[in-house]
Amino acid sequence: MSAPPYDPNRLAHCAGEIIVNTRELAERGWTPATSSNFSTRIDAGHVAITVSGRDKGKLTEGDIMVVDLEGAPVGTDQKSSAETLLHTQLYKRYPDIGCVLHTHSLVQTVASRLFAGMGHVHLEGYELLKAFVGTTTHDVELDVPVFANTQDMRTLAAQVDALLDRQPMWGYLIDGHGLYAWGADMAQARRHLEAFEFLLACELELRKLIPHAKLPQN
Numbered sequence: 629m630s631a632p633p634y635d636p637n638r639l640a641h642c643a644g645e646i647i648v649n650t651r652e653l654a655e656r657g658w659t660p661a662t663s664s665n666f667s668t669r670i671d672a673g674h675v676a677i678t679v680s681g682r683d684k685g686k687l688t689e690g691d692i693m694v695v696d697l698e699g700a701p702v703g704t705d706q707k708s709s710a711e712t713l714l715h716t717q718l719y720k721r722y723p724d725i726g727c728v729l730h731t732h733s734l735v736q737t738v739a740s741r742l743f744a745g746m747g748h749v750h751l752e753g754y755e756l757l758k759a760f761v762g763t764t765t766h767d768v769e770l771d772v773p774v775f776a777n778t779q780d781m782r783t784l785a786a787q788v789d790a791l792l793d794r795q796p797m798w799g800y801l802i803d804g805h806g807l808y809a810w811g812a813d814m815a816q817a818r819r820h821l822e823a824f825e826f827l828l829a830c831e832l833e834l835r836k837l838i839p840h841a842k843l844p845q846n
């Protein structure tokens with residue numbers, strides 16, 4: 629049997645990191661009904677990613693596989709996440725990106741529905757905006773895009789790419805679906821994911837407390 633085109637020790641490290649972090653996110657209820665998918669970069673041309681359809685709260689090493697940056701399986705006939713292209717497009721575009729996380733929390737899903745018509749969720753004035761790399765003050769405005777859901781990942785990936793050409797971002801929502809967030813490594817991607825979750829929850833809570841508040845126009 630020939631040696632794999634990546635470092636197996638690095639794959640084992642990536643798989644361990646995905647398993648531990650995914651279990652923690654699953655315990656929060658952010659990965660219901662086998663939803664969500666997770667990946668980390670192995671090297672310049674390979675990504676460790678969850679196998680499609682697995683219970684993300686019960687992942688073991690056999691539930692993590694390798695794909696190349698085109699999303700094709702490497703050294704396995706397992707089927708990678710149905711949303712693999714949404715991961716690999718980020719690794720391909722940004723050599724410094726090391727981790728992509730996708731979850732389906734209640735907050736993310738409700739916010740995606742509420743703000744879909746606007747095309748984004750407008751955030752401003754929150755101290756927690758400083759959790760996003762490159763933001764050093766609360767005094768900034770951030771629009772979290774909301775894309776229409778589709779089963780056509782090539783189309784969605786092209787839409788994400790087109791927006792990334794115009795606006796840097798650390799994550800986006802998909803309507804009625806969930807959130808994508810990414811970062812240089814697992815810790816940074818998790819920080820971004822948790823910041824999005826908290827800030828979206830704040831926006832939903834504000835609308836409960838002030839039911840007649842106008843949704844932002846921008």
Ligand SMILES: CSCCC(=O)C(=O)COP(=O)(O)O
Binds near residue numbers: 680
């Ligand atoms: C039952 S969840 C529907 C698919 C989805 O949105 C998801 O995140 C999980 O898909 P995967 O193929 O990565 O398991």
Ligand SMILES: [Zn+2]
Binds near residue numbers: 663711730805
């Ligand atoms: Zn999903």
